[in-house]
Amino acid sequence: ATLTKLDKAAFDGCSSLTEITLPKKLKTLGEAVFEGCTALEAINVAEGNASFASADGVLFNKAKTNLLAFPAGKTGAYAVPSGTEEIAASAFSRCVGLSAITLPETLTTIGDEVFYRCTGLTELTLPNSVTSIG
Template identity: 35%
Template sequence: GASGLVSVHIPATVTNIGASAFAYCPLLMTFTVDSANSAYQSLYGVLFSLNGTVLAQHPVGRGGVYTLPEGVATIAAGAFAGADGLTSVIVPTSTTAIGDGAFASCANLAAVYFRGDAPTTGEDVFGKVLGIVYYPPTASGWGATFGGLDAFAWNAAVEAGAGFGMQGGVFGFNVVGSSGMVVIVEAADDLTSPAWTPVSTQTLSNGSAPFEDPGSVDKPSRFYRLRMP
């Protein structure tokens, strides 16, 4: 890739970009697209097809967590390739296909969370990646591995016993599940018309993590649920 490339503007006249055209550009942070372009659009700096069903290229220089928008059906070949700063990706239920080498050489990609059934994959989707794939227990098409990575059902649960209940004036419990999994704990004050609010994001080091809710102190009742990122 072009080592010094920071941004890319797609003019109206460019309507066909080859696979992996901007992969391995380590400093690339954003795409912009001419409003008259008939094939592509930029959403928050990420390059998509005009109808939003194909994620064509994620800027390689961006790191952290990325959540694909619902409606993306295809992750293009090389779309994230070489994104060393990427740590986790959340893939929506709408995604049904992942292209060749889409996440290749993402050196720090630790977890990929799928919210739906297993998509079809091209070659070396996760080449040189050592992360883990998580999927909903009720989803179909999953096995012990996916694209060469270990795959586990997202099986977070609340552990009864020591640590469950009021501790030091606040309510808490232990969250258990597959080691390394990320769990978001949400709370609501009633179940009639619940307004679920994220309270904590837990990483299950060695398969468990303690949770405490400071907001429980002055609540007559409090309800909790666990969800994927």
Template identity: 35%
Template sequence: MMEEIIIPNTIVEIGNGAFLNAYDLQSLTIPASVVTIGNTAFRACYSLEFFSVNEDSSYFSSVDGVLYNEDQSILIRYPQAKTTTEFIIPLSVVIVREDAFANNFFLSSIIITENVTTLNDHAFYNCSSLTSMIIPDNVTSIGIYLFRESAIQDVTLGAGLSEISSYMFYSCNQLETIIIPDNIDSIGYAAFDGCSSLTSIIITRPSSSGLITGAVFMFINTNLQLKIYFPDQGTLDLYKLETYWSSYKEKFEVYSS
């Protein structure tokens, strides 16, 4: 059992899966020699509380135990066992990397600030206390499995997004309602697969602005009582003719405010 690891200064790369399932690891010190860290290097490190980076590093840094690249424009990893319940992403951050907050069981609030443009794959995977999130208008790119198996119940999709990515809400069992705003052009493969409590999808975009492109299995394994609401009858009728939407036509209704 190793609770603390100080990586030797002869190491230049921490590869994908390097510390996979290091359940007892609590703190990790990264030397200045490391130039590359894989996206999934720290997956399933459930006891990890703190990252420390040698101050001479030209590639990485840490603030309050959170791991960033050198200029803190990329948030690489938030420790899975860090017990703070709210985190405001620093204004320096532009990119939230793959797995960045995955498997953190304590965070109930993550505030995405005004310079973030990209949320990568699995960024909030299995965040079991994270119940709500506002994705602001400045975010323009999102990865697959973004909220996979998280506790998300309420999410606001900003005007900068054009898609709901594949598996974005995979097995989000507490999600009951979602509003899909006018700026969304497509819904990815199995985007809501396994959302067993999802009973209401509200589409605000009228057919005059174009139909949202669907995908295979986008609403598979959702609640049997699921209703998909449209702004008017004409829009509803057009979706009935669309390949990937027509299989859900018995769930269609016109939304009445």
């Protein structure tokens, strides 16, 4: 069998999971797939996957224009790469160790509950390019 879809909250509460590699044939990712994965430090993508990409353990669509999921176990500051146009719903949800986020001037859309319960977040500046939040 080949895994092509991960449904909503597929890994919900897997608090010991530290790293995951999404398979080559995966095409569809449900909402909040990694919700409650508090130790997760890297979301990797198998080489040859046509739908997704990973940069520094952060999950993006293949074109790297949509940030889909940030691992909740990563700590410190993070700069969203230039070229990112959208941050998907709940992408940074419950990332309590995240202290600062730098957003690029290419960003236009921030989804629902993107920074939900980011209790350690002390610095965030919205660029003028953002036209939609939530």
